[in-house]
Amino acid sequence: MPSTPNQPEPTAPQPSNDVAPSDATELTLKDVGEDGVLEQIFSVLQAQSAHPPAQPPADPETHPTSASNPVAGPGDLIVGPGDDAAVSHTPGNLVSSVDILTEGADFLPEWFDPYRLGVKAAAQNLADICSMGANPHGLLFALAAPDGTPVNTVRLLAQGLSDEAARGGATVIGGDLSSSACLTSTVTALGFIDRDLVPVTRSAAKPGHDVFLAGTVGWAAAGLALLFAGVRLGDDPHLDPFIEVQLAPRPDYESVQNLATWASAGIDASDGLAGDLGRVARASGVRIRLDETAIDRLAEPLLPAAEHLGTPEAAREWVLGGGEDHGFLVCAPAGSAPVGWTRIGACEEGQPDVLVGDHSAADSAYKHF
Ligand SMILES: Nc1ncnc2c1ncn2[C@@H]1O[C@H](COP(=O)(O)OP(=O)(O)O)[C@@H](O)[C@H]1O
Numbered sequence: 001m002p003s004t005p006n007q008p009e010p011t012a013p014q015p016s017n018d019v020a021p022s023d024a025t026e027l028t029l030k031d032v033g034e035d036g037v038l039e040q041i042f043s044v045l046q047a048q049s050a051h052p053p054a055q056p057p058a059d060p061e062t063h064p065t066s067a068s069n070p071v072a073g074p075g076d077l078i079v080g081p082g083d084d085a086a087v088s089h090t091p092g093n094l095v096s097s098v099d100i101l102t103e104g105a106d107f108l109p110e111w112f113d114p115y116r117l118g119v120k121a122a123a124q125n126l127a128d129i130c131s132m133g134a135n136p137h138g139l140l141f142a143l144a145a146p147d148g149t150p151v152n153t154v155r156l157l158a159q160g161l162s163d164e165a166a167r168g169g170a171t172v173i174g175g176d177l178s179s180s181a182c183l184t185s186t187v188t189a190l191g192f193i194d195r196d197l198v199p200v201t202r203s204a205a206k207p208g209h210d211v212f213l214a215g216t217v218g219w220a221a222a223g224l225a226l227l228f229a230g231v232r233l234g235d236d237p238h239l240d241p242f243i244e245v246q247l248a249p250r251p252d253y254e255s256v257q258n259l260a261t262w263a264s265a266g267i268d269a270s271d272g273l274a275g276d277l278g279r280v281a282r283a284s285g286v287r288i289r290l291d292e293t294a295i296d297r298l299a300e301p302l303l304p305a306a307e308h309l310g311t312p313e314a315a316r317e318w319v320l321g322g323g324e325d326h327g328f329l330v331c332a333p334a335g336s337a338p339v340g341w342t343r344i345g346a347c348e349e350g351q352p353d354v355l356v357g358d359h360s361a362a363d364s365a366y367k368h369f
């Protein structure tokens with residue numbers, strides 16, 4: 001039976017290879033020009049494909065995701081970055097998604113960390129592909145940045161993106177550059193699903209299904225609250241893991257391998273567990289009842305962060321309402337989830353809703369506007 005969800009390892013992801021920052025370290029995008037920036041990005045991506053990524057140590061007890069055994073992606077890249085478009089030899093049906101990270105809405109300059117932002121840009125897109133039951137293949141990296149941005153910032157971004165892509169079984173296959181008043185990274189992810197498999201959509205939950213979680217929920221929200229309160233990585237080792245998940249979420253890609261063979265409906269929890277399940281409930285026409293004991297269990301590890309901020313009740317709120325960990329939520333027949341998944345509730349007949357006790361939480365998803 002599925003047990004405790006995987007805990008993120010507290011170790012920070014680090015740039016994986018020994019690419020020298022080059023003599024362009026102090027130079028800006030304006031100094032080197034568009035071709036110069038591209039050269040820098042390509043050198044990071046090429047070094048990446050020459051060296052398999054070094055992985056932060058994972059504790060197999062708490063983090064079954066085998067970081068040292070990246071998920072193998074489908075398809076072969078025939079033409080990579082540097083031409084008008086990438087060309088891939090691909091199996092299966094195409095699965096595609098895009099997500100934006102923008103200064104102000106998704107991170108603040110006060111805690112901007114380019115390597116980790118690259119990881120986050122890859123993770124949030126790979127999670128969308130995986131939650132459909134597909135295998136990631138490639139990422140397209142569109143970057144708009146002020147012309148005074150250091151070139152090394154872009155190198156680190158590309159490296160974080162590329163390292164996390166490798167962890168998810170994908171590669172960076174192209175992108176675009178533009179100048180802008182503030183930094184915006186837009187990543188498009190492409191993946192594939194076997195033609196004989198049914199994609200895991202939001203609309204296929206049925207009364208009688210159990211609801212399962214792989215990965216974490218609430219850690220990124222705790223990290224965000226800490227960052228807003230002025231806490232930074234390195235200030236307190238007990239708080240670092242939360243900030244780490246906010247800055248560089250690392251979804252449990254291993255658990256979603258073969259998802260389409262056993263799960264019916266699914267979503268990655270980017271906007272909050274209850275709100276995202278609300279989307280599943282509405283799309284499927286089911287009522288989801290969450291197990292309060294499971295929610296309390298998920299809240300427990302967040303208590304150090306909540307107590308640090310003087311708001312112990314926040315732990316539960318982060319679990320139900322916090323996004324950005326990119327934990328995976330699926331609805332599937334009881335008993336069908338493999339090891340690594342935790343049962344957190346069930347689907348039943350009724351008005352579409354997400355119930356925690358008597359409380360409806362279906363409309364709590366994070367909204368940009
Ligand atoms: N600007 C847009 N144009 C077309 N479709 C969009 C746009 N923005 C969002 N969507 C679609 O709306 C749905 C919900 O988007 P979103 O909330 O961003 O999903 P997710 O949390 O999976 O990233 C997705 O299918 C997405 O493709």
Ligand SMILES: Cc1ncc(C[n+]2csc(CCOP(=O)(O)OP(=O)(O)O)c2C)c(N)n1
Pocket residue numbers: 099100104105106107108124224270271322323324366368
């Ligand atoms: C400065 C700042 N404010 C707020 C947040 C919180 N936040 C931003 S986006 C988001 C939800 C997910 O983002 P979205 O871009 O909508 O991802 P999607 O649902 O499309 O996958 C949250 C909780 C943050 N990370 N940084």
Ligand SMILES: [Mg+2]
Pocket residue numbers: 098099
């Ligand atoms: Mg989106």
